[in-house]
Amino acid sequence: MLFCSTRNENVNVPSAYAILNGLADDGGLYILHSIPEIKAEDIEKMSEYDYHKTAETVLAGFLPDYTADEIAQFVKNAYGVQFDTKEIAPLVKVRENMWSLELWHGPTCAFKDFALQMLPQLLPAAARKCNEDKTVAILVATSGDTGKAALEGFADVEGTKICVFYPHGGTSDIQRLQMITQKGNNVNVFAVKGNFDDAQNGVKAIFTDEEMAKKLNENGIMLSSANSINWGRLAPQIVYYYWAYSRLVANGTIKCGDMIDFCVPTGNFGNILAGYMAKKSGLPINKLVCASNANNVLTDFLETGVYDRNRIFHLTDSPSMDILISSNLERLLYMLADDAKVSEWMAQLKSCGRYDIGADMLKKLHDEGFVGYYCDDQVTARTIVTIYKENNYLCDTHTAVAVDAAQRYMTDNESNIPMVVVSTASPFKFAPAILSALDEDSDGDDFEKLSALEKAVRQKSPDSLSMLKGKKPRFEEVIEKEDMKNKVLEWLTK
Numbered sequence: 001m002l003f004c005s006t007r008n009e010n011v012n013v014p015s016a017y018a019i020l021n022g023l024a025d026d027g028g029l030y031i032l033h034s035i036p037e038i039k040a041e042d043i044e045k046m047s048e049y050d051y052h053k054t055a056e057t058v059l060a061g062f063l064p065d066y067t068a069d070e071i072a073q074f075v076k077n078a079y080g081v082q083f084d085t086k087e088i089a090p091l092v093k094v095r096e097n098m099w100s101l102e103l104w105h106g107p108t109c110a111f112k113d114f115a116l117q118m119l120p121q122l123l124p125a126a127a128r129k130c131n132e133d134k135t136v137a138i139l140v141a142t143s144g145d146t147g148k149a150a151l152e153g154f155a156d157v158e159g160t161k162i163c164v165f166y167p168h169g170g171t172s173d174i175q176r177l178q179m180i181t182q183k184g185n186n187v188n189v190f191a192v193k194g195n196f197d198d199a200q201n202g203v204k205a206i207f208t209d210e211e212m213a214k215k216l217n218e219n220g221i222m223l224s225s226a227n228s229i230n231w232g233r234l235a236p237q238i239v240y241y242y243w244a245y246s247r248l249v250a251n252g253t254i255k256c257g258d259m260i261d262f263c264v265p266t267g268n269f270g271n272i273l274a275g276y277m278a279k280k281s282g283l284p285i286n287k288l289v290c291a292s293n294a295n296n297v298l299t300d301f302l303e304t305g306v307y308d309r310n311r312i313f314h315l316t317d318s319p320s321m322d323i324l325i326s327s328n329l330e331r332l333l334y335m336l337a338d339d340a341k342v343s344e345w346m347a348q349l350k351s352c353g354r355y356d357i358g359a360d361m362l363k364k365l366h367d368e369g370f371v372g373y374y375c376d377d378q379v380t381a382r383t384i385v386t387i388y389k390e391n392n393y394l395c396d397t398h399t400a401v402a403v404d405a406a407q408r409y410m411t412d413n414e415s416n417i418p419m420v421v422v423s424t425a426s427p428f429k430f431a432p433a434i435l436s437a438l439d440e441d442s443d444g445d446d447f448e449k450l451s452a453l454e455k456a457v458r459q460k461s462p463d464s465l466s467m468l469k470g471k472k473p474r475f476e477e478v479i480e481k482e483d484m485k486n487k488v489l490e491w492l493t494k
């Protein structure tokens, strides 16, 4: 049960190595040579399991060199009291034949917690398994959500340190406060003068700096990233597809073996790819509906077979999906073609921003169940209002993009198959956009908007958001992008 690179089938590394190193040397992504099978009888039993037991069962196959005891301990640590419900990922009925899988009950109120609560468990163990006794230092450039989720996951995890860079003035008030008030003795946060790309390029430059690597090595430190292409982030996301399915079996909606559909609000393609992994390992999934916002590069790709990033970049109300290069798509391409083809397409993407997989491959994609839909901010807002008024269900902007896609897919295909919409963020995390959708616009800062939304919908916002207001900032330093390297070095070697 070894991993190869999507650009070279002859690579053979264990999962610990893939997790510790993130990206393969050839620039490809790590993937299992063969996808483990989860048998129908094991899926049947899951309807009696809690989230933890489901996670232990599913992860065993996808993290082959971790022991059952390790996985059980990690699952317990990752999905504990930091979630505001024992169910961890509640499946809520929205309307006839449509459910919402709420992945935002974790510490940062968005689905990235599922991966970033688990990765900090997997990484130090991966280092031990690879006979690496150095401290693993994680560097993250963030436009908002990933940084906080990573900080929250790695805070006070032994054998690790984490440093986050965000663009000064480039995040919402709440996102900034979430990061600069972070607790933990192994964390650090800097605002960088510049935009997200400046922060991202600064981090990339640190990773490839040989002098830096040498100095850190002398101090017993190795650098790693918490990037969404890391296998340690992908594997934990497979679990909740099984979980959603087994909830529908448990509540009598379906019999074990019946097909269901999922609709996933998509950016970097990590979440929906985890759904495909669930399908390939045996979960009866019919369609995987890929929902995009105005940055509809994936919708076009799933319709034409041409991936073309040469287009206008839109800043939308669903910012976590504002992406033109969906890195994890490379794993899907590998699963349907081969390493030579993937290498060729990725080289074309790099040189001219475009590749064409051809009619046969496109047919394969459709046969595997992939369909794409997209909508703009206006339709997103309208969907939030309709679902709230007609079904009394409040969803965030990212989820609304998926609700719209799910509805249109079901109408276009007269589908009676149960549809699970993957809900990726708490509506309170995007209060300003939700308020304006509901036509309850108010003046004021993010916190005033949070209270205005609470009043408008008569629901309480998650404590982790509302309690931010009184918290004391710990990290207020604003730095030049040229100083990023020295700041990291200073902090890690002091």
Ligand SMILES: *Cc1c(COP(=O)(O)O)cnc(C)c1O
Residues within 6 Å of the ligand: 110, 111, 112, 145, 228, 265, 266, 267, 268, 269, 270, 271, 272, 320, 321, 398, 424, 425
């Ligand atoms: C990251 C994110 C997404 C996109 O997920 P991918 O795995 O990158 O496709 C969607 N919604 C929210 C709220 C997110 O934070």
